[in-house]
Amino acid sequence: MTNTDESLFERYQSVRRQSLKICEPLEIEDYVVQPMDSTSPPKWHLAHITWFFEIFILRQYLPGYRLYNAAFDVLFNSYYNGVGEQHPRPKRGLLSRPTLKEILAYRRSVDVQMQTLLSNECSEDLVFRLVLGLNHEQQHQELIFTDLKYNLGNNPLYPAYHDLQTENSQTEDQQPVPQLEFDHYSGGVHKVGRSKPSSPLDFAFDNESPQHGVFLQDYELANRLVTNAEFLEFIRDDGYQRPELWLSDAWSLMKNQQHWQHPLYWHEIDGNFSEYSLAGSHPLNLSAPVCHVSGYEADAYARWKGMRLPTEQEWEVAASGHDIEGNFVESGSLHPQPCARGSKQFFGDVWEWTQSSYCPYPGFKVFTGELGEYNGKFMANQWVLRGGSCVTPQSHVRATYRNFFYPADRWQFSGIRLARDVGQ
């Protein structure tokens, strides 16, 4: 592959720097804790995304490369059985060592070696792995925000990660969100998914391919996301208490383990809801999209409206006509914002739950080798979410991008778009 070394390393540096920038406001203590099994400490994230470059690139492509620390090979392996054993996931927050300082040294060491490697001719496979590693790092940048919010947002002191940008949200509050309307989409055979990229720089994950035909009925999608005000109506209509609105597994979960009464991060103060955002606890912005709902809650809300969630194919067909613009991490708000006039909110703000189980596309092939574990093995029991969120890097998202979570998960920035059949 023609060497594009400088720009490749620049691209590398730019993404890598962003990870550290996200962590700047943190106290050392914030880097350590793991408030639930699904989250990871920021310290672990920083080490793991470095490990990814070390294991999948340096170890393969840098002649004579020796592992920085053999113990890290286990400690910072997330789930790659092909690579070897892993430190148990629920115990990531029990490791006070290596310290943050030691992990930053590890990062610097890998960065130096990567610069050496990228200063030479790069094979197509190396470039592919590099771009994958950078997309991987972007995913973890979003996870750092997501996991950090879970940590701080469950702390009784409600500490803020950053200051509220008041003038911004004030303005948004003033302006009413567009009325809820439904856009009609025509059925028939549509193409969805991503055709094989011509260059590793034109990146897509394996789970987005191959492009293939699907047959859809005519359908309608809401012109914007469901708002907090609208979700409040569901709560006040006893939505959380009515079994007929809930999937059986959801109802059972709510009876036995989770006693949900409202979205995550809402808390009642004197009968009114406040919401924790990364700017601290503030009164609920009624115009903003509801966020941090599980797939089960999204499904129950839609059922309560007599509607349903979109399938991922319906969403993709509708969204693919739109520019990838919206409230991404670059806006700095780190919180979903009310729908702006003219926007359909397909991209940014919140990941939109679909009713589609995360499954292989027809003809799906995983990445080759150890990287085959990246996506494919998670294709059971999870649901697809689409569109990116207010903590996703804009450059990271596509109309074909498939995110996935268990339907009971709600610590990620996830929200609801309504769908309905035609004639309903």
Add this chain to the structure above:
Amino acid sequence: MTNTDESLFERYQSVRRQSLKICEPLEIEDYVVQPMDSTSPPKWHLAHITWFFEIFILRQYLPGYRLYNAAFDVLFNSYYNGVGEQHPRPKRGLLSRPTLKEILAYRRSVDVQMQTLLSNECSEDLVFRLVLGLNHEQQHQELIFTDLKYNLGNNPLYPAYHDLQTENSQTEDQQPVPQLEFDHYSGGVHKVGRSKPSSPLDFAFDNESPQHGVFLQDYELANRLVTNAEFLEFIRDDGYQRPELWLSDAWSLMKNQQHWQHPLYWHEIDGNFSEYSLAGSHPLNLSAPVCHVSGYEADAYARWKGMRLPTEQEWEVAASGHDIEGNFVESGSLHPQPCARGSKQFFGDVWEWTQSSYCPYPGFKVFTGELGEYNGKFMANQWVLRGGSCVTPQSHVRATYRNFFYPADRWQFSGIRLARDVGQ
């Protein structure tokens, strides 16, 4: 609706009698126990299918009907929140009372009232509920076999439910199963699902409708089910020890809770496998279809072969051209049998795992009223199985019939058919 009273009640009697006939070989003690949360005691099944007629028909349609025993309304309600509270499912096996005798009296009482009711003009809705109730009872007849096998097959004494029909299985053993081949099916837009029945007597479950178009790629399906001999190769190739063959949730389950090393009901005696069937423990019949594998095991096996499971749409398109013939409960073997020459084994023997998550068809509507809980609320986290098994009544199955279990379940009679993409 035109009264077809006599034939309706005859149909009722015929199905009802079958439930008792299935239980004839049981000892009273067998009616009581619940060896895991997902199973129910035969005593409970017999009461619940009676409760179904009482609650959804007699209480609605027989003027002045009084509940047989108000406590039964809770004890024998399976999962109908719309009807009321339920005795906790995992505690069904802790009820020594009502006794079998008392439950049989309950059955007789309801049967008498049903006869009265059906001797009069029957509304279309009543006929619909009756036919639903009979299909419901057939489902529980299969469950009685399924749950009973789990009870007896986990008893260290391996007691038999019935005698082995030796001449039958002997013959089958002799004759080699057809060689594994793949049949080609053409893609394009196909119709799947069931169009709305014109009469309640022409029954289908709500989850089979509406009929709708799907776009398929060309695909290939195996000409028969995977055999025990073939599955043994997977075991001997360390299939259960190789994480790359397993979905992540499956691997995690196997590390932490289930330590699967072979299908359920297999047990090793001096290095050879025996298998428990309802006729007791016998050496594994290598020609018979592998049975009692979970969806996860089916998926891992297919991956090991470099293939995959069919989607439910692929299965339905392929199977709908075939007669509904095969090894059903009426054959009396109560165990899957080797593939006979000329058969594709689409129907009977074992429920075939598909890779499809159990989800609503486009435009799906649940049954109206309390019966809406019958199927719809289970559309999460389960996989579709097709084709019926050796303990399914033949009249109960259709090409459009969608059975569903969690991918970790394996106490039901479930097996594997391989699929692959064209050109593979």
Add this chain to the structure above:
Amino acid sequence: MTNTDESLFERYQSVRRQSLKICEPLEIEDYVVQPMDSTSPPKWHLAHITWFFEIFILRQYLPGYRLYNAAFDVLFNSYYNGVGEQHPRPKRGLLSRPTLKEILAYRRSVDVQMQTLLSNECSEDLVFRLVLGLNHEQQHQELIFTDLKYNLGNNPLYPAYHDLQTENSQTEDQQPVPQLEFDHYSGGVHKVGRSKPSSPLDFAFDNESPQHGVFLQDYELANRLVTNAEFLEFIRDDGYQRPELWLSDAWSLMKNQQHWQHPLYWHEIDGNFSEYSLAGSHPLNLSAPVCHVSGYEADAYARWKGMRLPTEQEWEVAASGHDIEGNFVESGSLHPQPCARGSKQFFGDVWEWTQSSYCPYPGFKVFTGELGEYNGKFMANQWVLRGGSCVTPQSHVRATYRNFFYPADRWQFSGIRLARDVGQ
């Protein structure tokens, strides 16, 4: 040892017959279920007490004896690791086979062999094992009542084991219980425990020996058991809601797992308490001793009174001056009865919680051989109870008898006697 064959076998027969007599009112279904891990099905009890004679006597002393069924050796071994593996305790209620009928045949077979054996000269060790076996069977007779009550008393139908003997309890109700008073006992060095018996017929368990001196302070014990009326005052004074009254482990258990609000088998109907007894559900008899309280509840009640539970030594010193008379199983009431004038209620009615941890007496030696597991290995985490209950055979109890349960247990017939220091 001089052969006392006839009387030995008569004694054997008499105890054995009693076990069957207890079971007479049961339905077959009642023999099967195990409503919690600590209980066993009556069917299992009947088999286990037979197994005890087979393993510890016939296998040792009857030349050429062959095990009735090798599988029973595992199935009906309770906890004797020295004998071999055991069927998991929590799964005793999952065995529908062997059936009751098969177990009764097993009992008869062992009885026949025992008659043969006992018709010959019996060694002292054999007589010891026989008498131990009969005491063991008496313990299980009490457990059959105890476990059966847990089964029926948690069944929503509240089925009765026998009819209420109305005239009896009516009379008792009329007559007021003696006023609560405290008897003074002098401290100093006292002897407690049982000196080594001179003959195996003069039986005591190993845990009652050796007799030894203890130094006690002066102390006072209540002249009778705490009544339901008195316990109700504790409930109405929010006793169950006040952490300062509870041991830390108790409070934690109540917050996290058990949500006790009253003794076991009490249930509120329209604001009044009823109590389930083996005669069914009846309004609470306020004069009767409170029963089915855990050690934690007994301790909290005593603390609420500003008093404490007796130590087992205090209890024994006080009780040893009294005849072993009271409301035992022979009275047929199977329920604690109000204190009769003149009685101190030391024996019968309810096992009395002491504050003493179950531990070895100084110089304690376990029974020799496999029987060493009978008592000694349980000397951790349990508390001693004294005096026998309304389901204990009168001949089974002694002033030195040490029963033991975990302080969280309350399905046994256990109650409270108050103690206090002098000068309090």
Add this chain to the structure above:
Amino acid sequence: MTNTDESLFERYQSVRRQSLKICEPLEIEDYVVQPMDSTSPPKWHLAHITWFFEIFILRQYLPGYRLYNAAFDVLFNSYYNGVGEQHPRPKRGLLSRPTLKEILAYRRSVDVQMQTLLSNECSEDLVFRLVLGLNHEQQHQELIFTDLKYNLGNNPLYPAYHDLQTENSQTEDQQPVPQLEFDHYSGGVHKVGRSKPSSPLDFAFDNESPQHGVFLQDYELANRLVTNAEFLEFIRDDGYQRPELWLSDAWSLMKNQQHWQHPLYWHEIDGNFSEYSLAGSHPLNLSAPVCHVSGYEADAYARWKGMRLPTEQEWEVAASGHDIEGNFVESGSLHPQPCARGSKQFFGDVWEWTQSSYCPYPGFKVFTGELGEYNGKFMANQWVLRGGSCVTPQSHVRATYRNFFYPADRWQFSGIRLARDVGQ
């Protein structure tokens, strides 16, 4: 009470300073994690011992005192229900905020107020609370070491807290430990426990009182602690595999949850045992006392020797004749050391398991008020340990001092002294 202000505050300062000194070698990350529910993060310990002075002294005695931060009242309350709600114990390690810095500021603020308070006349109750608070802080100093060792010793990197003092341990290794012998102690009535102190400065915990008589049999105690070499023999004799050596609850725990094969912090490297100490991982010192065994392991070891553990009374009578000298925290080794000639090792090195359940002495009264929760409510299910350890401050221990842990606990510095009956 006569003001002894200066010396009281000096005493206060001296103990308080020690807590910080212990933490000096820690990285900030070490202050945060909680590797199991029973441990607490050092950060939490530092805050809690400050909270103790704030709540029980400043709030009571400093006029106009306002809480430093109302949220801390909940966050740093350990278990005082009388004071109010508590942050859930297992979630102490999920709090990244308040940061260490904020907690140190909290400490300084309380110290300033304490100085103010102690510069005035102090009532007897205030002095009592002060001395209690200092003893409380000393207990937590030991816990900081204990919990920290659990954190670092379970980290795959085995980081050291301090450097090994080589010359010291080398010397010890050379010198053989005294041969195991048994000292005879005469039975009869002995006094144990602590008589009421005449001054609050003459401190003892409530659980050590009142002094009272006990009647003991003659008994024998080992002349020193059990060594690693001796414990290795137990391991090599399959001690961990032989159920007859274990209490029933211990065996069940080992089968189902804990799979103990050796003491905590031992790890096998190429067939030889190393042991983690606060100086890192080093080859096992065979002459040193075995440490970090549970009460169950101590009991099994003694049973394997045909002996038993001492009762706490036997221990106290034997130890009370000895000076309180030994390997305490002041020695700086932070690890048990081989028995020195002439020592009986009653004090220091390891807490010695007794067979005594932790229970109230006759006539026991808890501290008054909210402080009554300090000790009394833990008197169930725990065993008494005696003598202090290598991480206990020397001034903190007495012959009457009763420490207590669950018999399954082994992260504390606990070891074994053998006892036996006379004539054994």
